[in-house]
Amino acid sequence: MIPLLLLLFASFLRLPPATIAACSPKACGKLTVAYPFWLEEAGQPQCGSPSFQLRCNATTARALLAHSILGMYQVVEIFAENSSFIVVDHDLPLDDGCPPVRFNISDGLGLSPFFISKKNRELLVLYNCTERQRSTPQGFLRTVCANESFFRLGGEYGTHHDYPGGLLPTACRLSVVPVLGFPGDDEYVGSMKGGFLLEWTVASDNCPRCVASGGQCSYANDGAGFFCNCSGAVYPDECGEFRRST
Template identity: 30%
Template structure:
């Protein structure tokens, strides 16, 4: 009888310890960086590492150079002073489809050359075609070339481009037009069946795909936690409920497992 009473007492004690550690783990403070880096949505697109939304997430939730702004329910990414609308983010293969922002029905917004030889992003294709945007062109251009390739703008926007043309690289008149226009901007595109007479505005709206270069998040994500970055040490961080870790969250061994029944 004495042995049964002692056994029951030990079992009750183990149950008490288990309950204590369970409650302490669930009620303990959760790391503030872990809570801050919960994914956000903009325009139906989930935004998480390496991207982060200015004003809605902390900068440490993303990788340097991956800052987005949410404007009119669209995620906007700025690369070399150009604003691009994020159409879709493919986290699985670390790529993103973007297109020039603020495309009107006819007139083009200001666009600068996009060079990605060195930086955070690179073109998904090594042989990406370009749309040649030629501006401040001479009025002596042949009428047919003007009519077909001319970029039409409202009067208030004429100062952006002047007399401008949009031409694909395989246009036989491109060399001639280059000699008649003062400025050329190369806009990356994906033709996908469009030929020399394709609609340049439609091609620009379709956008193109970039691949990004950032610290890999897979190991941290696999442990069910949130990825981030420490700008002071310039190192990746895995934000866990207890505290940040370098690669992944460590499994916490419960002290209950160390307690084994002591039977007489």
């Protein structure tokens, strides 16, 4: 009698299907968008954390971070097992490599849970020089741009402050762009087109366990809180009797 009462009680705790949405994998171009990322769709409820919301550009087939500030970050590869992904910032001068007036890679990340991985290297760009450089700064190469600008591939991202004095002229502005490396000896533009690695700190261990139990990874409509959707019933982490969530 008691098991029957428990089953009846659990049935009243099911969330109505309209209050949840399953974040099932979807394609945008060559990218498969899967948990914790999710692809927004017109007329469909939010099914994931806003930070991981992607927008698919139908014309270019690019998956863009929907809530980046000032940025046009295209997600090109996701490594969910390592909590990391590769992005290309389309606000960078990817056509000719000539630095614009505003040239700061970190502006678009805003208050997101993402941070630039130390696995990247530094692309150091000197630009907007207040006086014409009579010679190329030590260790740098001159860009092909009309304005005086220079570049060099540095070390691990975040280490440019360790450079000895004299290497970074004070007459120029410095921008530090994370890159995965140079495809060639002096492939300045190509390195930016290759993108860089971002990491996140939000736990995403629940989803593989949910999928292994036969469920779909889901969120409440407000994007907060993980649920495992098991044929209409909602569980906190995986499908299983007596584990339904309120």
